[in-house]
Amino acid sequence: EVQLVESGGGLVQPGRSLRLSCAASGFTFDDYAMHWVRQAPGKGLEWVSGISWNSGSIGYADSVKGRFTISRDNAKNSLYLQMNSLRAEDTALYYCAKPVGDYAVYDAFDIWGQGTMVTVSS
């Protein structure tokens, strides 16, 4: 079964850091780009960041550029999101998502994790 499982969320104070992880299984992880998408409570979806299969191409939303860093470890079938200088507006459920096509970065997302909640508050 194709599966994505996020972890690492929690309550953190403004200005602090948090690292999210996404464990992938059931597909050839290093054939696919991967992405993070977040959803603030009661709000819509917001694309956060994406990384190509070989980490050669990386992109960020303007709202997180310079504060968040996406990375992956293909040997461990894992995706990460290092979040620094967190703000209240970063409070959201963070999903990792897999594109439909292998090696395609700019693609629809056919597999989503269950999400991990990040709450930024003092």
Add this chain to the structure above:
Amino acid sequence: QSVLTQPPSVSAAPGQKVTISCSGSSSNIGNNYVSWYQQLPGTAPKLLIYENNKRPSGIPDRFSGSKSGTSATLGITGLQTGDEADYYCGTWDSSLSAGGVFGGGTKLTVL
């Protein structure tokens, strides 16, 4: 304020048809494929349509997608109470702020 514009809500009776619009610009919908997602309460989004009009396996043909210029439309026929959910359109933006973009979401109520 979302990059793509969707109506906040739509409603229709069981068995009827409904359409949900998604409006963008030449830097996003106009030059990229559109996808549609269904999000039931408390669950992760589910892909309904990709590449404007393709359905993943397991998605019934009651769901359809189309695109014209800088707008896209999701159609749902034979509405069921189980279709009550939030629906999001998504695509990619080729502008200076390149990246994924979504609509604000449309709440479908099956009366």
